[in-house]
Amino acid sequence: MTPAQYWHCFIGIQFREWLRFWQQRTRFASALVRPLLWLVVFAAGFRAVLGISIIPPYQTYITYETYIAPGLCGMIILFNSMQGALSMVYDRELGSMRVLLMSPLPRPFLLISKLLAMGVVSVGQVYVFLMLALFVDVEPPLWGYLAVLPALILTSLMLGAMGLLIAMWIKQLENFAGVMNFVIFPMFFMSSALYPLWKMNEASPWLYWVCQFNPFTHAIEAIRFSLYLEWNPLAWGVITGVTLVLVILATAGFRPQRTKILSSKPA
């Protein structure tokens, strides 16, 4: 196969994902309701409870809305990735997965292209969310919107690969409710999305360390720092490493017989 054929394939996969996004734009718009509720309602209520001191990357006192906006960006990607992975293995995307796997190109290439395509759609949603966040005065520097892009893409790839691994290997989590209770919520709450980790350290040192070992924390910190044009080597190091490992495991370990791709009967 030639590089041009790889390119056509990659673009074809991306294009299809956007077509589907466009077909189902109302569903994607309603997916923004969740993070917006957190931003507008939860943050307003919590602002009074939680005082935030000046912590990097911020150079001044910030509102709670400003603090949780990067965490909510992560939340959008987290929900989408898990939902996307489940649909690849168990439902809506099964037909397209059958077609995908009939391609003569190497399977890891196809799966990474697919995860990236789903990720790019999530990233699009994150940008819409950030635009809406301007209304509650979350105003990162203009260049921050561009600087945050690699962090968003890497996060979506990391969580997409994680979702694929979970959907394929943990049979008990084949429905979204299970994933929400055992993956999404623990990852979200045990991270720096809603509260700075020094606060967590004051409350419970062992929870602090759980949060530190949660790659989602580092994804959020990479998003937060990039959005404010600061460099966070620890966060970047962690998410790059974790993404690499997860992508290799998810693609090399991909087994159609563990999914419903071959038949609609339980795998």
Place this chain on the structure above:
Amino acid sequence: MTLEARNISFRYGNKPVLKEVDFTLTSGGFHALLGPNGAGKSTLFGLLTRLLALQQGDILLAGQSLKKQPADAMRQIGVVFQQNALDLDLSVRQNLMYHGALHGLSRREARSRGDQELRRFGLLARAGDAVRELNGGHRRRVEIARALLHRPSLLLLDEPTAGLDVTSRRALNDHVRRLCKKDGLTVLWATHLIDEVHQQDRVLILHQGQLLADEKGLEIYSADGSKSLAETFESLTGSAP
């Protein structure tokens, strides 16, 4: 193109699903894979399409092992699955172009080949319609058109008439037979419905994972003195076709 299945066995856990299945499909022929539900047809398709990994035995396409040359093999195979594999919300043309891209075709090339196939299938006028608006028979035709887009020499169809009414089933079956004759395609048509099989077809009867017959339909039933293939099938498998 010939396809050789050599001594294939497959098990899910401890449950054997295919037992030493061995056959050869001759180039340019229409072959019927006949078996009751649960005979192992879909598992065999899974192996032929690389969705399942071979546990024992080998599959050769034009003499090349599927294990060693997967990319070459996949270029030669067109597949129609039992379950729908079309995006219902996308248009017919968009579905075809997606498949073209997956086979490394440029957008222009994929579009022109897609339109060519649709014209041949009498569906060009529906190219811009969402698949959802098509009836079952037309959807299956689109799936066949798509499977042929990259010009494979082997067409695998796993119960392609599932869910269709009698008229659409017959039309689809005739359609594939014409393609087979005209283009020299090698076809493997899996079904549990005996009326989709002609007595001149090479018939492979699969039952409980074992290949019970592999001959022309006519020869299969005349050999055991039955009046029809249906009768032989019933006595071999114990299930009414």
